[in-house]
Amino acid sequence: xxxxxxxxxxxxxxxxxxxxxxxxxxxxxxxxxxxxxxxxxxxxxxxxxxxxxxxxxxxxxxxxxxxxxxxxxxxxxxxxxxxxxxxxxxxxxxxxxxxxxxxxxxxxxxxxxxxxxxxxxxxxxxxxxxxxxxxxxxxxxxxxxxxxxxxxxxxxxxxxxxxxxxxxxxxxxxxxxxxxxxxxxxxxxxxxxxxxxxxxxxxxxxxxxxxxxxxxxxxxxxxxxxxxxxxxxxxxxxxxxxxxxxxxxxxxxxxxxxxxxxxxxxxxxxxxxxxxxxxxxxxxxxxxxxxxxxxxxxxxxxxx
Numbered sequence: 001x002x003x004x005x006x007x008x009x010x011x012x013x014x015x016x017x018x019x020x021x022x023x024x025x026x027x028x029x030x031x032x033x034x035x036x037x038x039x040x041x042x043x044x045x046x047x048x049x050x051x052x053x054x055x056x057x058x059x060x061x062x063x064x065x066x067x068x069x070x071x072x073x074x075x076x077x078x079x080x081x082x083x084x085x086x087x088x089x090x091x092x093x094x095x096x097x098x099x100x101x102x103x104x105x106x107x108x109x110x111x112x113x114x115x116x117x118x119x120x121x122x123x124x125x126x127x128x129x130x131x132x133x134x135x136x137x138x139x140x141x142x143x144x145x146x147x148x149x150x151x152x153x154x155x156x157x158x159x160x161x162x163x164x165x166x167x168x169x170x171x172x173x174x175x176x177x178x179x180x181x182x183x184x185x186x187x188x189x190x191x192x193x194x195x196x197x198x199x200x201x202x203x204x205x206x207x208x209x210x211x212x213x214x215x216x217x218x219x220x221x222x223x224x225x226x227x228x229x230x231x232x233x234x235x236x237x238x239x240x241x242x243x244x245x246x247x248x249x250x251x252x253x254x255x256x257x258x259x260x261x262x263x264x265x266x267x268x269x270x271x272x273x274x275x276x277x278x279x280x281x282x283x284x285x286x287x288x289x290x291x292x293x294x295x296x297x298x299x300x301x302x303x304x
Contacts, residue, residue, distance in 0.1 A: 007038075008038050008045075010075060013075060015039065016051075017141050019057045020057065020058060039051065069157055072157075072275055088284075090120050090285055091121065093282060095124065095282060096127055097283070098127045098144065100145040101130070101148070104201075108244055109149060113290055116289050116293045120289065129144065131150075133150050133200035136148045147283070149270065151167055152267070153267045160272065160274065161272050164299050165243065165299060167266045168264055169207070169240065169241055169260060170240065170245050170264065171186075171238070171257070172237070173237045174255060174256070178258075179258040182259045187237065191219075192216050192237050196222045203264070207260070207264070219236065224244065228252045231252075239264075271290060
């Protein structure tokens with residue numbers, strides 16, 4: 001295939017991902033007229049508009065969506081072949097990698113990630129960015145983060161995803177104010193803390209609403225980080241993921257975990273990145289390290 005054809009296909013992939021002629025031109029280091037000219041050529045070649053402008057966004061047609069996966073994967077294989085001749089050396093890497101995490105993601109997953117980096121890439125600078133669940137795809141596509149972790153299920157052909165940890169919710173309270181044995185009336189007369197669902201943990205709000213417990217909420221906060229200290233000094237209860245509650249109990253011995261009286265499973269924690277054709281060797285390597293560091297249970301397997 002001629003190089004000019006490959007460049008046209010790469011323009012198509014980048015335009016599909018960024019949904020903007022301006023952003024695509026910046027990413028490809030060409031002018032906007034060059035991207036527009038290439039789009040005209042692609043439209044002629046495939047006999048379809050491929051993208052239609054809606055406001056400030058270039059929205060792909062059904063034909064473009066059908067083409068994206070195969071073209072993206074073909075370019076990924078070409079790029080991987082080229083990159084193999086220039087092996088990445090983590091021990092000497094001095095650049096920065098940005099990772100999107102929630103506050104509880106920082107508390108739960110950063111310790112094993114940093115321990116692995118200390119051994120393999122001690123000079124790498126990991127920059128953690130706080131992303132709401134609805135910002136993850138945009139942050140990855142626009143390059144403000146290199147990878148992200150969230151319980152939100154993002155179904156996008158522009159992203160790569162793999163599950164790394166199951167999520168089971170429990171109740172956490174002070175041992176000085178223990179909950180009764182698990183059962184349908186265990187929360188009778190108890191007051192609750194509710195944490196914002198911005199990070200993607202929507203189960204607690206759903207459970208509190210479904211089981212008529214919202215009137216018992218007396219404190220709403222944005223982050224989980226302040227919750228354990230509040231619980232230890234009050235009789236409040238919070239619903240949260242078991243793996244996070246276990247971390248909090250390690251920090252605050254005065255806390256106690258109780259099982260819920262109803263099913264408490266949600267979507268697993270997933271690692272997201274851009275798809276292969278858009279990743280550098282450094283991004284592929286840090287993604288593999290993160291998977292090795294945080295995958296648990298049934299998800300600890302060879303994802304790559």
